[in-house]
Amino acid sequence: MSELTTTRAACLARDDQDPLAPLRQRFDLPAGVIYLDGNSLGARPRAALQRAQEVVAREWGQDLIKSWNTAGWFDLPKRLGARLAPLVGAGADEVVVTDSTSLNLFKALAAAVRIQAQGETANRRVIVTERSNFPTDIYMAEGLTSWLERGYSVRLVDSSEELPAAIDADCAVVMLTHVNYRTGHQHDMAALTRHAHQNGALVVWDLAHSAGAVPVDLNGAEADFAVGCTYKYLNGGPGAPAFIWVPRRHQARFAHPLSGWWGHAQPFAMAHGFAPADGIGRALCGTPPVVSLAMVECGLEVFEETTMDAIRAKSLQLTDLFIELVESRCAAHPLGLVTPREHARRGSQVSFTHPHGYAVMQALIARGVIGDYREPEIMRFGFTPLYTSFADVWDAVEILKDILDREDYDVGAERGAVT
């Protein structure tokens, strides 16, 4: 066992000095739980309960149909988009919160493919992505290509190193998840976007594990389209609607087949023939689920109390600490670090393999340390600087060590589903 460079007291002292520590009070976290699964479902902002009551009791119950105007329900997708925009380096009029990540990805891919189908790039018929991408991203790309005219296909690349070469003269669109859901590996968005553009491709970024987790500068990177999730690091509530970013320069030619009335220039004119709204509104489709949508605002508000730079600084401290403690305190056990050590390549999660990863994770959860498990053998631990303390990290590792030392896990445990 290597020598420990920290102690629990030192962790508590870091918490005392942590400028983000007071933000933990903005969240309702259960007693006795160390929640390291905010990369799957973010914790509940305290404000969300009152907001839910307002929306359900007053806006829906009392003001009824009038609330579309008086409570601002109509503007909610755009208002939330404008509030989310600074977190990902987007303009306020470039983001809407709507539908699921999968559906928004479909819109973005369709639009990118359509743009490439015009002009000299029309012969490009391949969407390039990684085999290790989150499955639904690949499924949606396959769904799109298999319904387009003959000749479109999805090309899966086996490793990040092979990506640059795969972006060849057949490649219309590169679809990448910025931070990998399983490994926590972070791509260099600016460099990959530049490389894709130099090779004639457009890039669609999935920010599911980036938004609110790491600094993102979509406009700085000159990215083409992006989508992301609000119920992970943004703490918008279970299954809360996702977001989509379309930069101003692409908005006029942003076209997709999911052309519902909310994306129409004049939805209430009940006009015949679809005429897309000017600007980001054309990324909308049908009526949004207002109660879930309203919760997103409570998550976003908390971010306005700090900066993504401050969040990133603490995130790296938390993940560095976790890696150091696991590797020192649990050195006797067959744990393998999957997440990059290099800061620039790391998201806000740490993944370790263990031959009995599923059973060990179940034992951790039973002891109040909530992470999750992903095939094969991967235990995921998400670190959310808004509500995770340094002492949490220490305590989580002590519990992990105890479970491993005593082999206090059931290798025959039946596997349930987790998202």
Add this chain to the structure above:
Amino acid sequence: MSELTTTRAACLARDDQDPLAPLRQRFDLPAGVIYLDGNSLGARPRAALQRAQEVVAREWGQDLIKSWNTAGWFDLPKRLGARLAPLVGAGADEVVVTDSTSLNLFKALAAAVRIQAQGETANRRVIVTERSNFPTDIYMAEGLTSWLERGYSVRLVDSSEELPAAIDADCAVVMLTHVNYRTGHQHDMAALTRHAHQNGALVVWDLAHSAGAVPVDLNGAEADFAVGCTYKYLNGGPGAPAFIWVPRRHQARFAHPLSGWWGHAQPFAMAHGFAPADGIGRALCGTPPVVSLAMVECGLEVFEETTMDAIRAKSLQLTDLFIELVESRCAAHPLGLVTPREHARRGSQVSFTHPHGYAVMQALIARGVIGDYREPEIMRFGFTPLYTSFADVWDAVEILKDILDREDYDVGAERGAVT
């Protein structure tokens, strides 16, 4: 003015005898309001507030990620579908609640077109619908056809009478809204479905203004696919997720391009390559908005206290009474009945034109009678037997009469958006 056959006292007496009257207590309605807009946004079931608090405070806040299993979030789309199914003559394993009506329509149309593209019907490339259909339905059909291989198109029929002839040898799919959103006209589902099948077409029904409003027997009619809304007559909350019905006989070949992980046979295997779930699960796409979704259950539970036949009987009594009272009490004014008098052709709403329909509706709303307005000149009044009384109908007409008699409306009123 024709002779009145009823009085307010008689209306109150009917309320006393009404077996559905006690169900009004299941809803939270604001004092001083006669709510005749349940065809746009249904009233709030009292249970919805407590349910929202449970989902937000306990399921999300306290149980966090575990709630996907322990609170049954995973099963919610199917569980709600099974509960909704009897209201539309569907099997319990044939319906899911998910996404918006627009998106579900896209899936159903895509699947129907794909089925027709196989075999002897492959030359059929036209989707037939009515020009008077709800615009988003037409927009979604246009969105689909314009992205399919060359040759697909949408054919708009100008009147219901022209429909049968339009279902010709080029017609792949007939897309109809069962009850028209503007006129309240109800199609004969069984007869039109039979006619379409005899002519080689499949039929997709939009039940937005039917589910919970009129008896529907999808399996009895041998319909092919259906979608519908939960936030109107089903009282599921603002923008609550919609439903989609795929009968068992079509499930194995139900394919659409929105192939997200929730529609995968094993969503958590994180497998490569999309393999659709057996059964209705393949109509799902991305993660659903749980808080909004949970509200739908509160709306559906109220329907289990009665039957669609009882609801229909009262609905016809309410709409008959409204027509009779408006035509007798307001006979001096230029009101034109748009909704069919024939019961079999009528939904659960009544629409009247008035040259100043928008202004009159604004005056009604200011006086607490909440209906809505649709271009051109149409005042819509929805009658929801679960919470509308006969005395409400009487009082609403008295207020309408007073506004019209005194010309107490502002013809210059600016037009806001309503949904």
